[in-house]
Amino acid sequence: MSRTTTSRRSRTLSAAKDVLRPLTPSDGVLGSIVDRGQVPLPRGTWAVFGVAFAGFALPVIGFVELAERISSGAKLPFDRPVMLWLRRRHTPRNTRxxxxxxxxxxxxxxxxFALAAAGYLAYVRGSRRPAALLTVSLVGSTVINSVLKLMYRRDRPTFFTHIVEEKSYSFPSGHAMASAALAGCACVLAWPTGWRYPVIAGSSAxxxxxGVTRMYLGVHFPSDVLAGWCVSLAWVGEVATIMWLVDRLDYAPPLLSRPES
Structure with missing residues (x-):
């Protein structure tokens, strides 16, 4: 390559940087991606990303395994025994x-509940990101559930007469996804507070x-419920991780800018 060509390319790159520099934020999440020299990633980011990846990959793998079996028409060995066991527990009192x-x-x-919590966090406590976490997680889980139901089109179980009437498809369970998304958000929000363990205990119940109620009522297979939990766990985990990163970058102390070349 000639010296003239190299010089011309250098001038072109320099001109491009001059044009883009006013558009490049000096802080925030985009700034850290565009110019890592000005806003480095916060301490502990890679550890959090590692945990987030594991928390995303494992439930996704679980969902894919369930979805492949359902798509192929295979019967999962635990679906029928679990539902028939619950059928034997039917009593008027239990049903109520x-x-x-x-x-x-x-x-x-x-x-x-989500809107009330989001409104409280945004208005009373002046905290918009927790409200955004709740909103994005729950709206997203609803949209994802609707898309997945249309993709797999699994019929409702017919082991016994349904106690409640449901007209949509079965896989994955919308109730399982919504409850898991709500509980996941609650655990994320409570984690840095003294409410951590009570919220985790409540969510675990x-x-x-x-999920059990959906099987007891006859409207969902156990595999529908497991799939719903897997999807919500992966979704809420990724939303929470992104918001954690944005929060740390927005409040990171500014560093000295690099001298202009």
Whole structure:
């Protein structure tokens, strides 16, 4: 390559940098990506990314395994025994309790609670990012659930007469996804506070309880519920990780800019 060509390329690159420099933010998440010299990634970022990747990959692998079996028409060995075991627990009293509990993961209770919590966090505490986490996670899980149902078009189980009527497809469970997304957000928000362990304990009871009610009522296979949990865990984990990174970058102390060449 001639010296003239090299010089011309250098001048072109320099001119391009001059044009783009006003458009390049000096801080924030985009600034850190465009110019790592000015805003480095916060301490602990790679460790968090590692945990987030594992938390994303494992549930995705679980979902893919379930989805492949369902797409191929294979019967999962635990679906029938679990549902028939629950069928033997049907009593009027149990059914009343189950119908009440299942509503806690339904299309009314979850959005109402999420909106109330988001409004409280945004207005009373002046914190928009937790509200954004709740909104993005729950709206996203609803959209993803609708898309996946249309993709797989799995019919509802027919092991026994349904106690409630559902008209949509079965896989994955929308109640399982919504309750897991809500509980996941609650755990993320409570983690740095003194409410960490009570919230984790409550979520550990709430999510399985809603999932069991869907099987008891006859409207979901156990594999539908497991798939819903896998998808929500992966989705909320990734949303929380991105928001954690944005938060750390926005509040990172400014560094001295590099001298202009």
């Amino acid at each position: 309790i189950v119908r009440a509990v299942t509503e806690l993961g339904g299309v009314t209770a979850v959005p109402v 709430y999510v399985p309880a809603v």
